[in-house]
Amino acid sequence: MKKTLSIFTLVLFAISLQAQTPNEKFVKAMEKALSGMDTLKTSEQWLAASNNFERIAQKEPKEWLPAYYVAFCQTMAFNMGQDKTKYELFAKRAEEFVDKADALNPDNSEIYVLKSMVSGLFIRINPMVNGQKYGPVAGIQLEKAKKLDPENPRAYMQEGATLLFTPAQWGGDKVKAKSTLETAAAKYETFKPASSIHPNWGKKSNEMFLEMANK
Amino acid sequence: MNLLSSLLSSTTLFRHGLLHKSWTKLVLYVLPSIFSISLFAQKTTIQGQVLDGKSKEPLIGANIFLVDTYDGATSDADGKFKFETEESGQQVLLVKYLGYDSVSQQVSLNGGVFEFNPKLRESFNELKVVVISAGAFEASDERKVTVLKPLDIVTTASAGGDTYGALKTLPGAQVSSGDQEGLFVRGGSGTEAQTFIDGMLVRTPFTASTPDFAARGRFSPFLFKGTVFSTGGYSAQYGQGMSSALILDTQDLPDRSAGTLAVSCVGLGFGQQKVWKDKGRSVGGSVNYTNLGPYFALIKQTPDFTHKPQYLGTEGFFRQKTAKNGLLKFYGYYNAGRVGFNTMAPDSSIFGFDVKNANTYTNLSWTGFLNEQWKLNLGSSFSHDRNDIASSYNTGALGPDTFNIQNSLTQFRAVATRFFGRLTTLRFGGEYQFATDDFKNQLGFDSKLRDHYAATFAESDVYITTQLVARVGLRAEHSSLLGQARIAPRVSLAYKLGESSQVSFAWGHFYQKGDSLLRWQSQFAGAIPGFQKAAHYILNYQYIKDERTLRLEGFYKKYEDLVTTREVLANDGQGYAQGLELFFRDKKTLKGVDYWISYSWLDTKRQFQWYPVEAQPTFAANHVATLVAKKYFPGIRTSMGLAYNYATGRPYFNPKSDFLVDRTPDYHNLSVNASYLTTVRKAFAVFVIGVTNVLNQEQIFGYRYSPDGQMRTAITPAAKQFFFVGAFFSWGTDRRQEVLDNQN
Numbered sequence: 001m002k003k004t005l006s007i008f009t010l011v012l013f014a015i016s017l018q019a020q021t022p023n024e025k026f027v028k029a030m031e032k033a034l035s036g037m038d039t040l041k042t043s044e045q046w047l048a049a050s051n052n053f054e055r056i057a058q059k060e061p062k063e064w065l066p067a068y069y070v071a072f073c074q075t076m077a078f079n080m081g082q083d084k085t086k087y088e089l090f091a092k093r094a095e096e097f098v099d100k101a102d103a104l105n106p107d108n109s110e111i112y113v114l115k116s117m118v119s120g121l122f123i124r125i126n127p128m129v130n131g132q133k134y135g136p137v138a139g140i141q142l143e144k145a146k147k148l149d150p151e152n153p154r155a156y157m158q159e160g161a162t163l164l165f166t167p168a169q170w171g172g173d174k175v176k177a178k179s180t181l182e183t184a185a186a187k188y189e190t191f192k193p194a195s196s197i198h199p200n201w202g203k204k205s206n207e208m209f210l211e212m213a214n215k
Numbered sequence: 216m217n218l219l220s221s222l223l224s225s226t227t228l229f230r231h232g233l234l235h236k237s238w239t240k241l242v243l244y245v246l247p248s249i250f251s252i253s254l255f256a257q258k259t260t261i262q263g264q265v266l267d268g269k270s271k272e273p274l275i276g277a278n279i280f281l282v283d284t285y286d287g288a289t290s291d292a293d294g295k296f297k298f299e300t301e302e303s304g305q306q307v308l309l310v311k312y313l314g315y316d317s318v319s320q321q322v323s324l325n326g327g328v329f330e331f332n333p334k335l336r337e338s339f340n341e342l343k344v345v346v347i348s349a350g351a352f353e354a355s356d357e358r359k360v361t362v363l364k365p366l367d368i369v370t371t372a373s374a375g376g377d378t379y380g381a382l383k384t385l386p387g388a389q390v391s392s393g394d395q396e397g398l399f400v401r402g403g404s405g406t407e408a409q410t411f412i413d414g415m416l417v418r419t420p421f422t423a424s425t426p427d428f429a430a431r432g433r434f435s436p437f438l439f440k441g442t443v444f445s446t447g448g449y450s451a452q453y454g455q456g457m458s459s460a461l462i463l464d465t466q467d468l469p470d471r472s473a474g475t476l477a478v479s480c481v482g483l484g485f486g487q488q489k490v491w492k493d494k495g496r497s498v499g500g501s502v503n504y505t506n507l508g509p510y511f512a513l514i515k516q517t518p519d520f521t522h523k524p525q526y527l528g529t530e531g532f533f534r535q536k537t538a539k540n541g542l543l544k545f546y547g548y549y550n551a552g553r554v555g556f557n558t559m560a561p562d563s564s565i566f567g568f569d570v571k572n573a574n575t576y577t578n579l580s581w582t583g584f585l586n587e588q589w590k591l592n593l594g595s596s597f598s599h600d601r602n603d604i605a606s607s608y609n610t611g612a613l614g615p616d617t618f619n620i621q622n623s624l625t626q627f628r629a630v631a632t633r634f635f636g637r638l639t640t641l642r643f644g645g646e647y648q649f650a651t652d653d654f655k656n657q658l659g660f661d662s663k664l665r666d667h668y669a670a671t672f673a674e675s676d677v678y679i680t681t682q683l684v685a686r687v688g689l690r691a692e693h694s695s696l697l698g699q700a701r702i703a704p705r706v707s708l709a710y711k712l713g714e715s716s717q718v719s720f721a722w723g724h725f726y727q728k729g730d731s732l733l734r735w736q737s738q739f740a741g742a743i744p745g746f747q748k749a750a751h752y753i754l755n756y757q758y759i760k761d762e763r764t765l766r767l768e769g770f771y772k773k774y775e776d777l778v779t780t781r782e783v784l785a786n787d788g789q790g791y792a793q794g795l796e797l798f799f800r801d802k803k804t805l806k807g808v809d810y811w812i813s814y815s816w817l818d819t820k821r822q823f824q825w826y827p828v829e830a831q832p833t834f835a836a837n838h839v840a841t842l843v844a845k846k847y848f849p850g851i852r853t854s855m856g857l858a859y860n861y862a863t864g865r866p867y868f869n870p871k872s873d874f875l876v877d878r879t880p881d882y883h884n885l886s887v888n889a890s891y892l893t894t895v896r897k898a899f900a901v902f903v904i905g906v907t908n909v910l911n912q913e914q915i916f917g918y919r920y921s922p923d924g925q926m927r928t929a930i931t932p933a934a935k936q937f938f939f940v941g942a943f944f945s946w947g948t949d950r951r952q953e954v955l956d957n958q959n
Contacts, residue, residue, distance in 0.1 A: 029285045044276055047313075048289040051278035054311070055287045058280075091314050127849065131892070133470055135899070137949055167850055171894060 541583025790821025
């Protein structure tokens with residue numbers, strides 16, 4: 001009987017494993033895709049990460065996070081990329097997915113930070129042509145991100161980085177950049193992501209930017 | 216379901232006590248069946264290599280996965296991939312790779328190893344497809360393989376913000392035609408180059424014409440999203456230009472509501488546009504006032520201006536998205552102004568000229584897709600131009616002659632396009648134009664011309680492969696005034712030699728009415744002359760790679776039936792033009808510097824108008840060269856540009872020597888400009904300064920002789936140099952929240 005019972009337990013265990021809810025599976029897949037993301041360096045690595053999220057996105061078309069991370073990875077692939085001929089492909093793909101995320105979850109601060117970053121990509125592709133269109137849009141998106149969640153450190157980091165890397169003639173300001181990045185740093189200290197798979201990146205980059213602003 | 220049935224079966228077994236008897240049996244039979252769908256579900260390994268179907272090179276970073284599952288992998292540096300899945304049965308495998316067409320395959324998974332070696336085909340990529348380039352320069356943001364961008368038109372130093380000024384820096388066009396408006400292309404006169412907006416002919420694309428000074432284009436370069444400048448061999452969709460077609464496409468729905476303000480040393484402009492993204496609608500308008508009075512007070516001009524150039528213009532737009540993925544566009548323009556001056560005639564008498572001009576232009580068009588295969592363009596346009604001229608030109612006396620010249624054009628156009636696959640298309644359609652031309656002077660001369668012109672055309676771009684395309688077209692035209700019909704065949708071929716180079720060839724017949732010369736028909740004996748004809752032969756080589764463009768083009772052009780005005784108005788003229796042209800643009804070699812070089816060699820002679828013999832016409836220089844360079848300094852947000860235009864001398868009429876054998880001095884013009892981009896409060900601002908003819912060289916376009924041929928005066932620009940100082944502001948007028956909502 002004892003043995004029977006143990007087999008029964010085993011069967012139940014097996015069943016329980018099988019019966020993992022769809023949401024748990026989704027979270028597991030996301031956690032797996034997110035693991036090691038802070039070690040990615042090359043454009044190729046970011047594209048591989050983007051592939052992982054894209055697979056999840058097509059499986060879970062109602063979830064905004066996979067689409068958000070696809071756009072984020074494409075943005076990073078752009079940032080790390082050397083091949084200028086691919087910039088437009090990356091930026092367009094980032095735009096496609098951040099818009100998807102926004103449609104699934106409107107008025108989300110994190111998505112608006114990313115939208116602002118994507119607008120920045122288009123400006124970098126061709127400042128003369130795209131600056132007029134995307135310049136003001138990028139600023140407005142960031143303001144909206146802050147309004148939606150004043151505690152989102154990434155909104156302040158992005159603002160600080162923009163101030164830091166924009167020439168003074170065009171509104172860049174190193175002093176302002178520093179104070180904004182300091183605000184971001186303070187907000188990173190208290191920031192708690194909504195879950196293990198919600199956006200929780202940028203703390204290290206913020207430290208790096210702050211170091212540059214201090215120089 | 217599997218799970219549920221297993222669960223049921225195992226509990227059933229349990230309840231029936233079977234487990235007591237032989238749990239080993241359970242282990243042997245039942246457990247594996249449970250495990251197969253749970254803990255140790257049967258796994259299939261999917262592995263293989265992703266290759267480019269054409270080059271057989273491995274593709275790195277492709278995404279291979281089972282649709283609607285989490286299972287998949289990314290191909291490695293050798294294009295290889297491998298992943299395991301617990302899925303079984305019928306599944307769909309999908310391979311995605313940026314820039315390539317996705318490949319999907321139905322698979323049946325039942326454990327073991329599944330080998331999958333997909334070969335991907337590069338997606339439709341316009342960079343890889345041959346396009347007809349003979350005779351055509353295109354400026355567009357939408358298409359990638361273009362020689363120019365729309366912004367180039369406004370940032371070219373010698374252009375002065377005028378579309379036509381920028382096009383003069385391209386091979387084929389004359390640069391030293393500062394005494395007459397228009398594009399003088401490959402031995403053709405200014406009237407042989409036609410302008411089309413959204414497919415429809417523009418009768419008066421230039422502001423009021425004055426003797427010896429070139430007028431500017433009427434329309435702002437910012438109106439257009441695409442520009443094609445054809446120096447020959449153009450599509451059968453267009454007619455009535457023997458040498459050139461300038462094809463302009465107006466902007467679609469703008470991105471955002473905005474206001475614009477322009478302040479410059481020659482005038483003021485103010486514009487507003489409002490966009491309703493959700494309704495797919497935009498409405499806009501602008502007012503422009505030009506007054507050269509203050510500028511002329513500052514910078515001395517050669518003629519004595521009795522009325523300094525002054526114009527007041529207004530524009531209105533309406534754009535609305537419609538069903539069938541369609542877009543309805545309306546553009547309306549009205550401009551009125553006056554200019555008057557006195558100059559010294561060669562015999563020291565005063566030549567006076569004064570023109571009042573009023574011009575109306577409207578254009579209404581709709582483009583839509585009936586379905587995936589059919590596209591329809593419908594358009595109508597109306598324009599009216601009135602000139603009231605007072606001059607002492609004919610009499611030589613101070614009492615002015617008066618002329619009243621009015622013309623109008625009413626037209627309708629319809630074009631249907633049928634798409635076959637991704638590339639091959641068939642276009643056909645027709646147009647009808649009703650043109651009036653009224654000319655009156657105080658001597659009682661009164662000419663009224665009315666022409667019903669109808670044309671129909673069909674043209675097909677046949678892609679034999681992505682490397683080889685043939686465009687075959689036919690245009691039939693009829694003019695009621697001329698009482699003539701003509702059929703104009705046009706053929707172009709283009710072949711892609713390699714990834715970056717291609718050759719194209721174009722041939723065609725082009726007919727044109729005799730324009731304003733026909734007014735004088737009643738003064739001459741005989742019937743109104745018929746169509747003039749030009750035949751074009753063009754061979755082009757183009758190489759575009761890594762921000763470098765090289766174009767070489769050779770052409771031969773034969774003119775027949777040119778209108779002559781010797782004894783009778785007749786089609787007795789003829790001529791030819793041949794030449795070689797080079798264009799080289801390079802954005803790569805010098806960091807941050809974008810420059811282009813154009814060179815044209817032209818050999819042309821013709822007998823037309825009043826020419827007693829065949830001769831090189833007064834508007835043609837044999838050698839024309841241009842260098843345009845731009846550099847953007849991001850640190851100071853400033854773009855600097857220079858343009859150097861050179862042309863050998865043009866023939867001029869000297870009564871004392873043989874007909875048109877004399878040449879003016881060579882023409883030089885070095886222009887520089889700088890634009891500083893910044894923000895003023897919430898507005899984007901561009902501050903522009905520019906100077907033409909920096910080196911202050913003498914520019915002589917020709918000479919005007921006294922009636923006895925003893926004295927002459929040089930035809931020169933009104934001033935040697937032109938200084939431009941201006942500021943342009945644009946700002947979003949929506950409340951910020953609205954802008955955000957709009958761009959979602």
